[in-house]
Amino acid sequence: MLTLLRDLRRLRSGLALPRPERPGSLAIRHVDAGSCNGCEHELVLTSSPHYDLQRFGLGLVASPRHADVLLVTGTVTTRMREPLLTAYRAMPEPRRVAALGDCALGCHPLGTASELVGPVDALFPVDLRIPGCPPTPDAIAAALLELLDRPAGRRLGRT
Amino acid sequence: MTAVSGAEGYRERIGTALAGSWRFAGLHATAGGTAVRVLLAAPDGSTRLESVAAERATAPSIVDLVPAAAWDEREAHDLQGVAFAGHDPLRPLVDHDPDLGRWTVPVRGHDPYEVAVGPIHAGVIESGHFRFHVVGDRILHLDIRLFYKHRGLERAAEGATLEQGMAYVGRACAACTVANGVAYAHACEEALGLRPTAELRRARTILLELERIWSHLNDIAAVCAGVGLAAGNTRFAALTERARRLNAALTGHRFLFRTVAVAGSALALGPDELRAAREELTALREEAASGWRELAFNASFQDRLPEIGVVAAAAARRLGTTGPAARAAGVREDVRAASPRLAYDGFVAVVPERATGDVQARFEQRALELWQSFTLLDALLEHPLGPAVAERSDAERELGVGRVESPRGATSCVVERRGDRIERLRLRTGSYASWPAVAHAAADDLLPDFPLINKSFELCYACTDR
Ligand code: SF4
Numbered sequence: 001m002l003t004l005l006r007d008l009r010r011l012r013s014g015l016a017l018p019r020p021e022r023p024g025s026l027a028i029r030h031v032d033a034g035s036c037n038g039c040e041h042e043l044v045l046t047s048s049p050h051y052d053l054q055r056f057g058l059g060l061v062a063s064p065r066h067a068d069v070l071l072v073t074g075t076v077t078t079r080m081r082e083p084l085l086t087a088y089r090a091m092p093e094p095r096r097v098a099a100l101g102d103c104a105l106g107c108h109p110l111g112t113a114s115e116l117v118g119p120v121d122a123l124f125p126v127d128l129r130i131p132g133c134p135p136t137p138d139a140i141a142a143a144l145l146e147l148l149d150r151p152a153g154r155r156l157g158r159t
Numbered sequence: 160m161t162a163v164s165g166a167e168g169y170r171e172r173i174g175t176a177l178a179g180s181w182r183f184a185g186l187h188a189t190a191g192g193t194a195v196r197v198l199l200a201a202p203d204g205s206t207r208l209e210s211v212a213a214e215r216a217t218a219p220s221i222v223d224l225v226p227a228a229a230w231d232e233r234e235a236h237d238l239q240g241v242a243f244a245g246h247d248p249l250r251p252l253v254d255h256d257p258d259l260g261r262w263t264v265p266v267r268g269h270d271p272y273e274v275a276v277g278p279i280h281a282g283v284i285e286s287g288h289f290r291f292h293v294v295g296d297r298i299l300h301l302d303i304r305l306f307y308k309h310r311g312l313e314r315a316a317e318g319a320t321l322e323q324g325m326a327y328v329g330r331a332c333a334a335c336t337v338a339n340g341v342a343y344a345h346a347c348e349e350a351l352g353l354r355p356t357a358e359l360r361r362a363r364t365i366l367l368e369l370e371r372i373w374s375h376l377n378d379i380a381a382v383c384a385g386v387g388l389a390a391g392n393t394r395f396a397a398l399t400e401r402a403r404r405l406n407a408a409l410t411g412h413r414f415l416f417r418t419v420a421v422a423g424s425a426l427a428l429g430p431d432e433l434r435a436a437r438e439e440l441t442a443l444r445e446e447a448a449s450g451w452r453e454l455a456f457n458a459s460f461q462d463r464l465p466e467i468g469v470v471a472a473a474a475a476r477r478l479g480t481t482g483p484a485a486r487a488a489g490v491r492e493d494v495r496a497a498s499p500r501l502a503y504d505g506f507v508a509v510v511p512e513r514a515t516g517d518v519q520a521r522f523e524q525r526a527l528e529l530w531q532s533f534t535l536l537d538a539l540l541e542h543p544l545g546p547a548v549a550e551r552s553d554a555e556r557e558l559g560v561g562r563v564e565s566p567r568g569a570t571s572c573v574v575e576r577r578g579d580r581i582e583r584l585r586l587r588t589g590s591y592a593s594w595p596a597v598a599h600a601a602a603d604d605l606l607p608d609f610p611l612i613n614k615s616f617e618l619c620y621a622c623t624d625r
Pocket residue numbers: 034035036037038039073074075100101102103104132133134135330333
């Protein structure tokens with residue numbers, strides 16, 4: 001156990017992103033609306049020692065009711081349309097929506113048209129676009145930090 | 160070469176084959192639902208397809224012979240409209256319209272109630288729905304409803320050229336993109352009468368093992384997370400990150416996207432890249448081994464693993480469970496042991512000493528396979544690699560089959576073609592085969608243990624749903 005903790009301390013000091021002074025925080029609720037799981041796998045690693053996004057006040061939360069940001073991956077499938085809208089409606093204002101990955105953004109959708117609703121902005125306004133297939137943890141971290149630095153409550157999205 | 164037979168004696172032929180050494184490897188309805196085909200595989204790597212006409216959109220069921228065919232028949236009903244005589248009740252699988260009562264198993268008795276979880280889960284997890292029938296905290300039965308992420312990829316690929324088909328297969332799932340891609344490439348090449356050269360076999364085997372390494376590192380991290388051991392989780396997450404960086408250094412993509420193609424490979428690795436890659440793999444192996452030792456001696460962590468989520472060998476065989484989950488139960492089967500189209504000569508499947516099919520055995524199995532993959536890769540990366548092609552070996556045919564051991568088990572791909580276009584594509588992944596085992600493993604255990612049990616399988620939803 002001690003070895004594990006020592007390794008982690010070394011990793012954090014040697015590898016993690018530098019932490020500039022940054023006030024504030026964002027609670028993020030992720031919803032997989034029909035991804036290939038690549039975007040999720042990269043998102044998971046933003047909490048690994050190399051990136052450690054929690055240090056910046058960015059945390060993934062379990063309930064949309066606790067969330068500032070809805071982070072959506074994948075082209076929205078017909079079967080995920082309702083669950084996604086339910087999560088969105090459950091969020092307090094001001095809420096922001098981030099579309100993670102090319103699928104969520106509507107680039108090169110793959111599949112049968114009748115099984116797909118379309119990109120995230122077919123359902124509600126998107127505040128942050130994170131392109132890539134999948135975006136690297138670096139790119140995800142940079143985009144979310146940019147959102148953190150934006151003045152809050154500029155727009156209140158409504159369904 | 161896959162043998163194809165049809166017409167009379169469909170059930171008898173399948174029954175006889177299964178009584179011998181053949182194993183069920185998938186069932187699908189053809190485009191338009193006019194026929195049903197069953198894929199069988201033998202331990203020596205040979206495959207055969209048994210077909211039956213679906214007259215008046217009905218085919219004889221084989222679930223009484225092979226319970227593992229249950230999901231396949233339900234899917235063929237929902238997507239191609241084929242009914243299966245003798246499969247009763249034929250519950251919906253992909254179709255989400257029917258009422259709850261149609262797709263759940265009725266549970267009666269004192270005080271049972273239902274706990275519905277998902278499709279959206281608490282963490283960063285793919286979407287899927289679990290309906291637990293419980294008494295107190297004890298799980299009586301679990302109904303799993305997936306296919307929330309069904310994108311209709313197979314249907315969308317119909318009419319595409321064999322070359323274009325790779326895009327659909329490759330993006331079905333990021334965690335299995337290589338395994339799915341190679342299974343598809345093998346299927347196309349069998350149909351085209353092509354055989355990979357030694358160089359092409361080596362290129363694909365390197366990619367498959369790189370995929371297994373990041374995947375198994377990720378799975379070890381996931382089990383630590385399932386127990387709440389943050390130190391173990393972050394340690395192995397950091398190793399997963401490094402494995403993905405290595406993928407990017409070798410192929411330009413962290414998940415090895417677009418590295419597999421039909422009939423060839425563009426992957427070129429020079430001496431300097433190879434040296435750097437082997438050094439990094441040695442370092443990764445040492446750090447993984449040191450992290451693993453720490454976990455092995457952490458008593459409070461280890462106490463959480465044994466005797467929960469059990470899938471014993473008999474159940475694994477009956478349910479058609481495959482990959483690490485089956486091997487952890489002592490079923491010593493691995494497609495790599497008979498893969499003439501890949502560079503696995505002399506490969507022998509490993510199983511843990513204590514092959515009890517519980518969470519601990521599945522956890523241990525990942526480590527055993529990880530060490531094996533490091534050794535394989537070290538040898539595969541000894542010599543420079545150049546672009547490679549497949550060469551002509553047999554006559555062309557309308558149909559081809561590919562089978563590959565993905566990080567989550569045996570993945571089969573069947574391609575039926577007309578000219579150079581796809582008429583029907585079926586991709587049956589290791590995850591698809593093993594999901595029923597997750598429900599089996601959960602029964603009789605406590606509800607709060609389910610996240611850990613699920614993590615010990617760490618199956619994909621994306622390539623199951625397609
Ligand atoms: S953007 Fe790429 S990685 Fe992300 S879900 Fe789509 S196909 Fe997968």
